[in-house]
Amino acid sequence: MGSTLLAYFLIPALFLVQVTCFQFNFSTFLKEDESQLTLSRNSYIVLGAIQVTPDVNGGSMQNLSGRALYKKPFRLWKGNHTTIASFNTSFVLNIRSQTSPGGEGVAFLITGNSSLPDNSQGQWLGMVNANTNGSSQASVVAVEFDTRKSDDQDMDGNHIGLNINSIHSTKQVSLSYYGVNISGGEDLRVHLRYDGQKLSVFIGDNQTLVLSQSLDLSTHLPEKVFMGFSGSTSNETELNCVKSWAFSGTDIGGDRNLRWVWIMVPVASVGILVGVAMYLWLRRVYKEEDLEGQGARLQGNIEDEIKRSNLGPRRFGLKELKQATGNFNPKNKLGKGGFGTVYKGTWRNNDVAVKRVSKKSHQGKQEFIAEVTTIGHLNHKNLVKLIGWCYEKREFLLVYEYMPHGSLDKFIFCDDKPTLQEESTLNWEQRLLIIQGVAQALDYLHNGCQKRVLHRDIKSSNIMLDSEFNAKLGDFGLARTIQEKEKTHHSTIEIAGTPGYMAPETFLISRATVETDVYSFGVLVMEVVCGRKPGNQSELNNYNNSIVNRVWDYYRKGSISGAADSRMDGDFDEKEVECVLVIGLGCCHPNPHYRPSMRTVLQVLSGEADPPQVPQERPSFVWPAMPPSFNHMDDSLTGSQLTPFTDLSGR
Secondary structure (H helix, E strand, C coil), X not given: CHHHHHHHHHHHHHHHXXXXXXXXXXXCCCHHHHHHEEECCCCEEECCEEEEECCCCCCCCCCCEEEEEECCCEECEECCCCEECCEEEEEEEEEEECCCCCCCEEEEEEECCCCCCCCCCHHHCCCCCCCCCCCHHHCEEEEEEECCCCCCCCCCCCEEEEEECCCCCCEEEEHHHHCCCCCEEEXXXXXXXXXXXXXXXXXXXXXXXXXXXXXXXXXXXXXXXXXXXXXXXXXXXXXXXEEEEEEEEECCCCCHHHHHHHHHHHHHHHHHHHHHHHHHHHHHHHHHHHXXXXXHHHHHHHHHHHHCCCCCCEECCHHHHHHHCCCCCHHHEEEECCCEEEEEEEECCEEEEEEEECCCCCCHHHHHHHHHXXXXXXXXXXXXXXXXXXXXXXXXXXXXXXXXXXXXXXXXXXXXXXXXXXXXXXXXXXXXXXXHHHHHHHHHHHHHCCCCEECCCCCHHHEEECXXXXXXXXXXXXXXXXXXXXXXXXXXXXXXXXXXXXXXXXHCCCEEEHHHHHHHXXXXXXXXXXXXXXXXXXXXXXXXXHHHHHHHHHHHCCCHHHHCCHHHCCCCCHHHHHHHHHHHHHHCCCCHHHCCCHHHHHHXXXXXXXXXXXXXCCCCCCCCCCCCCCCCCCCCCCCCCCCCCCEEEEC
């Protein structure tokens, strides 16, 4: 009943907020957003951003200016300048020099005139021109982000300034002091706050205050103003982009009596409908409250995570993805896995892969979070790129770059079937390139990221191949990020991974480690070279798998290259095959302390180091594992107290 009363009072409050706030939010910019913006002749929306001055595809970028303003005017003040609106706005700029130095800059504008001034290129930044500079005719207050020292009044070529009807700033601050290069091609997050008396400018994710100035905007600007951006180039050029923009201000405009009409009509309507709505709501709340609560928290958590990185994946609407996939037409199905179905789609004239997470999957939500919060913020040529995500109407969807050749397993498993087409057989050079690519991806996850990432499910079906058979590691549904780089493990309450690829200690300890990832990589190496599936693992066979035993038998007999895929007809460099298979055996050593790191694996593959020392007979798996009694070449050890798992959850 308390929730019912709370909802009853909050619903009218929401209508009140809507009529007293002027707000909008562009988390990215789409072509359809042009209807809400006024773009000058040189400004365009391209690739999710406003190009205030354009990248003209090889043409001259010199001496251009542009403006991009929100189309609806904002009432700044009313009466006898007695009531002045306040506002907050935040945006992300990306300015990349095309010459050295670049020029000229971008400005956040508050102006009474939405038109771009003639001849406002160069030092004028699209704000004013030679005729209006310094006069009230300009009708502009701006915060400039100046990337070139145009005259003696500019303190340097990397500053912000407060400008009033003039290109000459009343106050300037160099951002070099804060370690920021405006035109360095990095995203710059900016937050402006105006309380009716003072304008404050903050930069960065931590919102560092860099400029604050007492200011009465009503003395410089008309009652109604336009908000937005301007920019320019000169003989020196740069690409001036705005990647996102949010604005919220108090709406002081309109007739008071009319406002009450707008408030009371919806409130009265709600009063009539609330009884019926509440009855229906109470019928469903107990059934859906938990799921909806989880969904809301999930969406909030993901959005919070994405906001920490401007390079994170974009958010899609469900309608967009239905259109892209032909409403998830079965004809567009690429495959089906443990967590859902993957469809081929078309988005912005490019092929994409859309994973629709199964609603029946008890791990679907966890996979969704893991994908967006790990691979979504990673960038490596051997990782499948996550383009975006969608959570809407209890649908979890992920959008990836499309891999024309699909997954690796379709090319390497022959199962002794003579019907397999000859052209689908990978040659040795392709297989070696795939192994090197996966090794580079895994080394990046373990050692190249700001936070170490454990993949936890490395296998051939999670390796995707592009049009040139380059390998890209995908499916990060089981991946986990380790907050502190120096740590090597992630504790969990259940076993994650796929039997056949899992290190033997995984069945006994409650930790995923870099060494368990290395073991899975070793199995993958043998799959690729031998063209065979790994086999199953259980306590009865001491958690061994058939492919490792088979390769070790060939190694014991001194003919390890004989384990190679017969479909290659011996057309390979025998020394290379021997080296790669020994790497695989080293990675699958039963004792995790003896497995090489991925950095060492890369050094061996590139010829910078010798293959690991592997015993002729496969050692028995014994736990707890004993650490080496000598200084091993690799120091990536787990070496800590371990506790048992409670559940087995493979796929």
